[in-house]
Amino acid sequence: MSRERALLFGGAWGAGLFVAVVFVNDAVKPGYEPVRDFVSEAAIGAGGWVQIANFVVAGTLLALSGVALARVVGRWTGVLVGVVGVGLIAAGVFVSDPVPQDESAWHGVVHNVVSVMVFAALTGACFTAARWRPTAGWRWYCRVTGVAVPVLFVTAGAVTNTSGFWQRVTIVVGWAWLVVLNLRAAA
Template sequence: MARHGTTSTTGFDTAAAVTRSMLGWGAVAGPFYLVLGLILALTRDGFDLARHPLSLLAVGPGGWMQTVNFLLTGAMIIVAGWGMLRALERRGPGAAVVVAGAGVLLAAVFEADPVAGFPPGQEPAVSVHGMFHLVAGGVEFVAFAVAAILLSRVLSRRGETRAGLVSLLLGIVVLLGFLLGGALAASPVGVALLWLAVVASLAWLLLASIRIYRIVPHPDGC
């Protein structure tokens, strides 16, 4: 567990308070991304949740809103990952979560290519920035899977076998969902698998942030 400093006058552990605050963003990031993404998906002409991944919302008129969603979510994930680094003294998932957040930021910088049917009126295309977008997504999902596996080891060593197993299973779901979804991306099954990878990775982030938050000592020493 990370060392935390206590002030001599108040007995308040400022470092622990900061770490807990950083971990809190990991619980916020997933709901924020999904709620805003679904609102945009339901209000953009031509977008079909059964056929299109959320990343396509960054393409075309109004795409800047999904780009902002990526940027804010990526920043929150990085902050949460840094909090995990502080809480676990650089052991476990923190570094991998920071990498995952960086992947989200890169996905914002390099937008996806148009596909058949979205955005309306645009022809499907393959471009360099679209390829970089796919690479950024790969970095994100693989990093989340690695983070989940690493946390499962940390929790198992702490005797939290069930929580460790849940983390491991979510990591496997993220990795398989991404790999199979990418291979079948042109079909509804592939899109559904990519959705599964997104939801599983963000659910893991939420659960992991809460679990590690509980490991950090209370700032008041309670």
């Protein structure tokens, strides 16, 4: 297997693993309500290291796949997926504040800024990848995902009682696209 294919498979695994760990963590973390709480809040308190490690491992695998995607798919797609990966690493390092909070800690502010960058880069990657080996189905999938991710991200921030649910929908839609992109590029 070539180095690029290994990096692409790593990116697919990283995205899929991230989603799997989120859902397992949702089921086992005490006092955590996945319908209400953001994924990042799982990094707070007892057992928080699991979500922190999830951010760092998935982010590393996606950042590395960005190198291969830049060569196989296109420079901008690779750069943007690399930004997603580096952003996930930073989201793990700079732990979120609990929601709601009266005051934000500096690390919570950094976490929030990085989170916006992750979803913005993912959105951009969808549109740049739509031009690569275009078929009607691939273009459609990329464009629909590129529109759905920011709409769902804003929805998650706009609602209170179900924000965690909407964020998870955003993540599943976006990270599934990352799996498909990496696997398509590895083929």
